[in-house]
Amino acid sequence: MSSTLDMDTEGGLTERNARLALRFEPSGTSVRVPAGVTVFDAASWNGVAVDSTCGGHGTCKKCRVRVLSGQVPPTELDLRAYSDAEIGDGWRLACRAQVHDDLELEVPPLVTRPKAATVGVGRQVILRPALQKRYVELPEPTLRDQRTDLERVRDALDDLELRVETGTLRRLPSVLREAGFKVTCVVVDDLLIDVEAGDTTDQLHAIAFDLGTTTVVATLLHVGTGTPVAVASKLNHQQPFGADVISRISAGMLDPTALERMQEAATLTLRELAEEVCAAGEVGLEHVYEVALAGNVTMTQLALGIDPEPVGVAPFIGVTRIYPELPASDLGLQLHPRARATVFPSLGAYVGGDIVAGLLATGMTRDRRVRLFIDVGTNCEIALGSAEEILCTAAPAGPAFEAAQIKCGMRAADGAIEAVRIRDGTLDIDVIGDVTPLGMCGSGLVDAVAELVRANLVDGSGRFAPDDVAADLSPGLATRLVSLDSDERVFVLHGDSDDPANAVYLSQRDIRELQFAKASIATGWQVLLEELGVDETEIQQVLLAGSFGSYLSPASAVRIGLVPKLPLPRIIAAGNVAGEGAKMALLSIQERHAATAMLGEVEYVELSDREDFNDRFIEQLAFPS
Numbered sequence: 001m002s003s004t005l006d007m008d009t010e011g012g013l014t015e016r017n018a019r020l021a022l023r024f025e026p027s028g029t030s031v032r033v034p035a036g037v038t039v040f041d042a043a044s045w046n047g048v049a050v051d052s053t054c055g056g057h058g059t060c061k062k063c064r065v066r067v068l069s070g071q072v073p074p075t076e077l078d079l080r081a082y083s084d085a086e087i088g089d090g091w092r093l094a095c096r097a098q099v100h101d102d103l104e105l106e107v108p109p110l111v112t113r114p115k116a117a118t119v120g121v122g123r124q125v126i127l128r129p130a131l132q133k134r135y136v137e138l139p140e141p142t143l144r145d146q147r148t149d150l151e152r153v154r155d156a157l158d159d160l161e162l163r164v165e166t167g168t169l170r171r172l173p174s175v176l177r178e179a180g181f182k183v184t185c186v187v188v189d190d191l192l193i194d195v196e197a198g199d200t201t202d203q204l205h206a207i208a209f210d211l212g213t214t215t216v217v218a219t220l221l222h223v224g225t226g227t228p229v230a231v232a233s234k235l236n237h238q239q240p241f242g243a244d245v246i247s248r249i250s251a252g253m254l255d256p257t258a259l260e261r262m263q264e265a266a267t268l269t270l271r272e273l274a275e276e277v278c279a280a281g282e283v284g285l286e287h288v289y290e291v292a293l294a295g296n297v298t299m300t301q302l303a304l305g306i307d308p309e310p311v312g313v314a315p316f317i318g319v320t321r322i323y324p325e326l327p328a329s330d331l332g333l334q335l336h337p338r339a340r341a342t343v344f345p346s347l348g349a350y351v352g353g354d355i356v357a358g359l360l361a362t363g364m365t366r367d368r369r370v371r372l373f374i375d376v377g378t379n380c381e382i383a384l385g386s387a388e389e390i391l392c393t394a395a396p397a398g399p400a401f402e403a404a405q406i407k408c409g410m411r412a413a414d415g416a417i418e419a420v421r422i423r424d425g426t427l428d429i430d431v432i433g434d435v436t437p438l439g440m441c442g443s444g445l446v447d448a449v450a451e452l453v454r455a456n457l458v459d460g461s462g463r464f465a466p467d468d469v470a471a472d473l474s475p476g477l478a479t480r481l482v483s484l485d486s487d488e489r490v491f492v493l494h495g496d497s498d499d500p501a502n503a504v505y506l507s508q509r510d511i512r513e514l515q516f517a518k519a520s521i522a523t524g525w526q527v528l529l530e531e532l533g534v535d536e537t538e539i540q541q542v543l544l545a546g547s548f549g550s551y552l553s554p555a556s557a558v559r560i561g562l563v564p565k566l567p568l569p570r571i572i573a574a575g576n577v578a579g580e581g582a583k584m585a586l587l588s589i590q591e592r593h594a595a596t597a598m599l600g601e602v603e604y605v606e607l608s609d610r611e612d613f614n615d616r617f618i619e620q621l622a623f624p625s
Contacts, residue, residue, distance in 0.1 A: 019032065019033070019034050019035050020032065020033055020034070020035055020099050020100070020101065020102055020103070021102045021103075022039070022042055022099065022102070022103050022104075022105065023103070023104045023105070024043060024048045024105055024107050025068065025104065025105065025106050025107070026106070026107075026109075027048060027107070029048050033099055035098075035099060035100050036098055036099065036100070037098070037099055038094065038095055038096065038097060038098055038099070039065055039072075039092070039094040039095075039097040039098075039099060039103070039105060040052065040063055040094035040095040040097075040240075042099065043065075043094060043107065043240075044240045048107060049107075049237075049239070049240065050063050050065065050094045050107055050240060051063060051064065051108065051239075052094075052095065052239070052240055052242070052243075058077055058093065058095050058096055061077070061080075061081040061093060063093055063094040063095050064091060064092075064093070064094070064108055065091070065092055065093075065094045065097065065105045065106065065107050065108075066089065066090045066091050066092070066105065066106040067090040067091075067092060067097075067103060067104075067105060068090065068103075068104040068105060068106055069102075069103065069104040070101040070102050070103035070104060071100070071101045072092050072097045072098070072099075072100075072101070072103065074087050074092060075092075075093070075096045075097075077093055077096050078091075078092050078093055078096060078097075081093055083501050083502070094107075121361060121362055121543070121572070121574040121575060121577055121580065122361045122577070122580035122581075122583070122584065123361065123362075123363050123584070125226075125584050125587055125588040125590075125591055126588060126590065127223075127225075127226045127587055127588065128587075128588050128589050128590065129206075129223040129224075129586060129587050129588065129589070130188050130189045130290065130342075130586075130589050130592065131186075131187070131188050131204065131206055131223050131289050131290045131586070132186075132187050132204075133184050133185065133186055133187070133200065133201040133203075133204050133224075134156075134157055134184065134185045134187065134201075135182075135183075135184045135185075135199045135200075135201050136153070136156040136157070136182075136183060136184075136185060137181065137182045138152045138153070138156055138176070138181040138182075138183070139152070139181070140180075140181050149172045149173055149176055150164060150169065150172065152176075152181075153172075153185060153192065153195065156185075157185060157187070160187065160190055161190055162187070162190055162191075162192045163190055163191045163192065164191070164192045165191070165192075165193070165338065167337060167338050168192055168193060168194055168195065168338065171194065171195065172195055175195050175196070175197055176195065178197060179197035179198060182197075182198060182199075183195045183196060183197060183198070184196045184197075184198065184199055184200045184201055186289055186336075188289060188290055188340045189325075189340075189589075191340070193289060193336070193338040193339070193340065194289075194336065194338060200287075201224070202224070203283070203284075203287040204222060204223050204224040204287075204289070205220060205221065205222055205223065205229070205278075205281075205283050205287050205288045205289065206220075206221050206223050206288060206289060206290040206291060206292070206586045207219065207220050207221070207274055207277065207288055207290075207291045207292075207335075208221060208291070208292050208294075208579055208582035208583040208585075208586055209270060209273070209291060209292065209293045209294065209295075209579075209582060210294050210295070210354065210357075210576055210578040210579035210582060211236075211266070211270070211293055211294065211295030211296075211299045211300065211303060211354070212236065212295070212296075212299070212354070212546075212547075212578075213236065213238075213243070213244060213245055213248075213296065213298075213299055213377070213378060213379075214235065214236060214239075214243065214377075214402060214411070214547075215233055215234070215235060215236065215547060216233065216234060216235075216236050216269050216270065216273060217231065217232070217233040217273075217576055217579050218231065218232055218233070218270070218273035218274060218276070218277050219231045219277070219579060219582075219583055220277040220278060220280075220281045220283060220288070221583060221586055221587070223290075223586055223587055226587050228583070229277070229280075229281035229283065230276075230277040230278075230280035230281040231277065232273050232276045232277050232280065233273075234269065234272065234273060234276075235269075235411075236265070236266070236269050236299075237265035237266070237268050237269045238262050238265040238266055238269075238299075238302070240265075241258065241261075241262055241265070243378060243399050243402055244378035244379065244398075244399055244402075245296060245298035245299070245308075245311075245312075245378070245379060246312055248262060248298060248302065248308075249298060249308050249309060249311060249312035250312070252307060252308065252309060253309055253312075259302070259305070259307055260305070262302045263302055263303065263304075263305045263332075264332075266299065266302050266303040266332075267303060267331055267332025267333070268332070270303070270331055270332060270333055271332055271333055271334060274288070274291075274333055274334075274335065285334060285335050285336075286335065286336050286337075287336065288335040288336060288339060289335070289336050289339050289340070290328070290339060290340050290341070290342070290586060291328050291331070291333060291335070291339065291340075291341045291342070291586075292341070292342045292343075292344070292582040292583070292585045292586045293331065293341060293342070293343045293344065293353070293582065294344045294353045294354045294356070294357035294578045294579070294581055294582040295344075295352060295353055295354050295578075296346075296350070296352035296353070296354050296355075296379065297311055297318045297346050297348075297349055297350065297352040297353075298311055298312075298352075299352075300323070300343060300344075300346070300352060300353055301318070301319060303331055303332075304323075304326075304330065304331070304343075306319050311349045311350075314608070316348075316349040316350065316606075316608070317349060318346060318348075318349045318352075321345050321346050321347070321599055322345045322596065322599070323343035323345065325340055325341070325342060326340070326341050326343070327339070327340065327341065328340060328341040342585060342586075342592065344356050344357050344581070344582070344585070344595060345595065345596055345598075345599055347392055347598070347599065347602055347604050348392075348394065348604040348606070349394075350379055350381070350394030351381050351392050351393070351394050351604060352381075353578075354375070354381075354578035355373075355375060355381045355383070355392065355578070356581070356595050356598055357577065357578045357579075357580070357581025357582050357584075357585070357595065358373065358375060358545050358574070358577035358578050358580075358581055359373065359383060359390075359581075359598060359602065360581040360584060360585070360591060360594060360595050360598070361577040361578075361580035361581040361584060362543055362545075362574060362577055364383060364385070364386075364390055365387060365390060365594070365597075365598060365601050365602070366387055367386055367387055368386050368387050368388075369386055369540040369541060370384070370385065370386050370534055370538050370539050370540055371384075371385070371386065371539065371540060371541045371542070371543060372384050372525060372539050372541070372542045372543070372563070372564070373543045373545060373574075374521065374525070374542065374543065374544055374545065374549065374563065375545040375546045375549065375578075376397070376401055376521070376544060376545070376546055376548045376549050376552065376562075377397065377401060377402070377546055377548060378397060378398065378399050378401070378402055379394055379395075379396060379397065380394065380395045380396075380397040380517075380520065380521045380524065381393075381394050381395075382394070382395060382521070382524045382525050382528060383528075383602065384525060384528040384529065384532055384534075384539075385532060385602075389532065389603075390601065390602045390603070391528045391531055391532055391602070391603050391604075391605050392528075392602050392603070392604055392605065393524050393527065393528060393604065393605040393606070393607055394524075394607070395520040395521050395523065395524035395607060396520055397516075397517040397518075397520050397521055398513065398516055398517050398520070400442070400445065400510075400513040400514050400516070400517040401442040401445075401446075401517060401548050402442060402548075405513050406440070406445060406510045406513060407490075407505065407507045407509065407510055408439045408440055408493075408504045408505055408506075408507075408510075409439055409440060409441070409442075409445065409510075410438060410439035410440065410441060411441060412432060412441040412442070412443070412547070412551070413432060413433075413441075414432050414433030414435050415431065415432065415433060415435050415436065415437060415438030415439065416431065416432045416437075416438065416439055416440060416441040416444065417429045417430070417431055417437050417439070417440040417441070417444035417448075417493060417494065417504065418430055418431065418432050418440075418441055418443050418444050418447075418551060419443065419444060419447050419553065420444055420447035420448040420451050420493065421447070421451060422451040422452070422454070422455050422474075422477070425474050425475070425476040425477060426476060427477060427480070427493070429444070429493060429494060437493070437494040437495075437504045438504070439504055440493065440504060440506075442548050442552075443548065443551040443552050443553065444493075445506070445510065445514060446514065446552060446553070446556045446557065446560060446562070447553055447556045448491070448493060448506050449506070449510075449511055449514050449556075449560055449623075450553070450555070450556035450557075450559035450560050451556070452464075452491065452506075453559055453560065453623050454559060455473065455474055455477065456473050457470055457473065457474060457477060457478075457481070457491070458511060458623070459623075460622045460623050460624075460625055461622055461623075462508075462511045462512060462515050462621070462622070462623065463508070464481060464489050464491065464508060464511075465481075467481065479497055480492040480493075480497055482497050482498075482500050483500075484500045484501060484505070484507070485501075488507055488508055488509070489507075489508055490505040490506060490507045490508070491505060491506045492504070492505045493505060493506060514560070515621050515622075515623075516621070518560050518561055518562045518620070519561075519617050519618075519620035519621045520617060520620075521562055522561050522562065522620040523607070523613065523616045523617045523619075523620050524607060525563075525564070526616065526620070527605065527607060527610070527613075527616070528605060531605055536564035536565070536566070537566075539564055539566060539570070540570065541570050541571075541572060542554075542563050542564065542566065542570060542571045542572065543572050543574040543577075544557070544563070544571065544572065544573050544574060545574045545575070545577045545578070546576070546577075546578075547576065549573055549574060549575070550573045550574075550575045550576070551573075552573070554568045554571035554573075555568060557571065558571070559623070559624070560623055560624075561620065561622075561623055561624045565624065581595070
């Protein structure tokens with residue numbers, strides 16, 4: 001086996017400490033590592049993606065690898081995670097598999113493009129972008145006309161107070177003369193970023209990024225017309241560091257090299273998406289002059305190489321609320337050499353630029369109706385109010401909606417059960433990709449629990465009905481309620497009820513995980529209702545934002561108490577509103593200013609210091625009757 005990178009026990013890569021050879025299939029990547037490191041760490045250091053939602057801490061049990069050659073004795077955690085047959089077939093948890101032998105390993109392919117919302121609710125805007133191009137024909141210098149090159153450009157654009165940077169000045173003399181002083185000036189706000197030969201005014205592009213913890217979405221725009229040219233999404237390359245922001249903050253606290261590696265992972269994701277949308281739109285990267293980035297505080301700081309540790313510990317403080325305008329190259333993007341980047345401001349440590357962008361897209365600060373905005377995810381952001389007053393908060397929902405910590409949970413990809421219905425004692429499921437079910441994603445989890453609650457097979461406390469009660473209520477479904485390993489009851493969604501270990505099932509613990517998540521969210525909006533002095537019946541619209549919100553059934557959300565009990569037409573799937581807000585900021589200077597103005601219009605309410613939070617949380621655990 002050939003060696004590429006070698007690792008020492010302190011996390012550094014050296015030839016001196018190299019001992020044992022690892023080969024990862026099907027990528028064919030070969031590495032040498034010292035004895036005792038875990039397969040997960042060896043893979044992460046060498047760019048081999050192993051699925052994980054806990055960041056290698058042994059809690060999610062999703063970092064599956066199969067030992068093809070060499071010896072890796074199973075640990076106690078392996079024995080709990082796998083059946084005897086799987087153990088015999090070589091399956092191990094990568095985070096617990098220590099290297100003490102030369103190994104050849106199979107790594108299941110990672111889902112790099114989970115099902116995600118790429119568009120969302122938005123508003124029409126008056127097209128007035130910060131990015132503009134002006135074609136000008138300048139008088140050539142003479143002995144009588146001794147103006148400098150820059151003065152000629154400034155005189156031609158006398159309605160702008162142009163600023164200029166050194167990089168543009170370096171190009172200016174040669175471009176003017178090679179083009180016969182017929183050039184196109186590229187301006188972002190009042191900054192002259194380039195002068196191009198000839199008339200290039202039709203090449204006017206920008207990219208809007210929604211930098212999510214799980215999924216990143218990029219939209220290429222022609223800002224001259226305001227039309228999207230191409231859109232793409234993919235899994236954030238930071239995934240090996242954990243499924244949520246706390247896991248990633250913890251990774252940086254435990255490993256001094258993790259911050260740099262997480263920044264590299266974020267910028268790689270942005271760069272790959274930029275290349276993809278430009279290729280799809282047949283636009284050269286050098287013709288993208290501006291980007292807008294909307295992300296939560298932790299993702300934004302990691303992308304900029306700023307340590308987010310203070311965000312993760314009390315009193316939870318971000319580095320800034322308003323980010324300066326910066327070169328797009330600071331985000332690792334290889335676009336026009338002097339392309340600019342706008343980063344959305346944040347309202348609090350856990351209500352970041354993605355929520356500001358979402359509030360901008362939905363027009364929350366301009367609408368007289370009382371509306372409830374919920375971005376459902378690992379960290380759930382909530383806003384409530386109208387044009388008169390808006391409050392916002394963040395509720396730690398945990399990873400249930402991302403299907404992490406769920407026994408048969410998986411991302412929203414082919415093979416995931418995404419919808420569940422019980423009709424006349426019969427179970428129906430919808431599977432992404434119309435393939436054999438492999439697990440269930442977050443929307444499938446919510447549907448499954450909501451339907452079982454409606455059928456009284458799960459009671460208000462979240463417990464499965466006893467066998468005799470289930471048999472009386474629904475004989476056709478009662479046979480799906482079985483015991484797993486004689487210590488936990490599960491409901492089989494797909495597969496053989498006599499062999500639940502190899503089926504797709506909902507466990508009692510899964511229901512508890514969902515209860516904790518929905519109770520946190522419900523506590524959040526209940527607190528905002530009281531702070532604002534309104535009743536839930538006064539809410540005229542609920543906006544479920546984000547990719548998860550797009551696929552969440554409103555009826556199921558009401559049934560489990562995730563949202564207020566309102567008529568279903570009032571509950572709207574808002575989609576990727578963060579991405580819509582990012583697009584608006586690129587198309588309109590006024591909307592960009594409106595996003596910044598929200599810092600003085602929206603009040604942040606901190607939940608963690610409320611003495612009554614735990615009591616309220618416990619009250620919300622039960623499912624509504």
